[in-house]
Amino acid sequence: MILQNLYNKVLGFFRQTETEQTESSKDTACNRLRVVLMQDRTNLTPELMERMRKEMVELLSKYVEMDKEALELNLEQDGDQVALMLSIPVIRAKDEEEIKAALEAEDKAKEDSSEESENEESDTSEDNESESSNEDEEKTESSEESTQDPADENQNEDKKD
């Protein structure tokens, strides 16, 4: 009985140290800090990252068929450099016809929208030249997109608005 107790205690001691090794609070702190500093340094909030991810999906799915949910977009740091890591699980390559069709549809949509909103476009191009502060930049960029290629995917425009 006593021996078994001792055995359990010794085992417990090692288990404890083992879990400490894998999940120390220090490691948690380091990892959380790395993520939060990346956001601080790049001015990219989780919402903006999600939006960027969605836009990536939209853009890339013209060329390949991929697992839209599994596309991962992360900021990673290597020394002084910050890198944007994009991981895309491709389900199947699209054939030429499909790609052509998608691109043509997009070009057509662009033409249509430029005819509709010629005035607006001249406004935004002015904005483009005078890009200055970060926050304003983001706002003008988003408005450009919604004016220049709105008909590409209507669903998406709804989300933006």
Add this chain to the structure above:
Amino acid sequence: MSGRVIVITSGKGGVGKTTTNANIGTALARAGKKVVMIDTDLGLRNLDLLLGLENRIVYTIVDVVEERCKLKQALVKDKKNPNLCLLAAAQTRDKTAVTEEQLKDICETLKKDFDFILVDCPAGIEQGFQNAVAGASEAIVVTTPEMSAVRDADRIIGLLEAKEEIKSYKLLLNRVRPNLIQSNDMMSVDDVVEILSAELIGIIPEDTGIITSTNKGEPIVNDEKSLAGKAYNNVARRIIGEDVPFLDLDEPKGVMAKVKKFFSGIMGKEK
């Protein structure tokens, strides 16, 4: 003489800016340098307390700026060390009472008579910070191995890098607790240095002696036996340009610690 102006800043409050200022200033003065400390934390002045000079202050930096006295009249000499002076902050005014230009002018004037001008910066990144940094060409960023302090230090480093006048900045890691680092419950010195990718100028161990030294108004560098005092002295020597190795705080004390270290070493290899 053209002195060096060093701002001691942190972003976060309570990490030990003022303590660092008092100790580095005292250590530099003990090494024979002429040192003046400027408290720019208007409305929340404390540097006078840490130096035990609170009863000797007649004029403050605001009196100098508003021309109620000459700059020299406002400099309070330290009790022990004639090489050390303090230009106190005003306790009754706020950060707008002094401008960046005025602080720059004060630093320029003091450069002629002193080897070192240490500027104690208030917490935060607002006007008080901008003022304190205005006259400086070097910075010491104080942080502790805690997430919030490291994050704020990162922010401060970003702001310092954007300032042309700041030629160099170094990191001072304060309140390090080797036993917590060993049990993996505190970020290590290497972790913090890697995350902030900044050059280190000092590692100060947590020391209860700091509390008693503050109580007495006597910087801990005056206590030869104190480990924190030694560490601050080393920082001062590095500032002067000496090559001083960092104190080894990781050495486990006692048999149990050694046994634990042995086991954790084995576990680490398995992983």
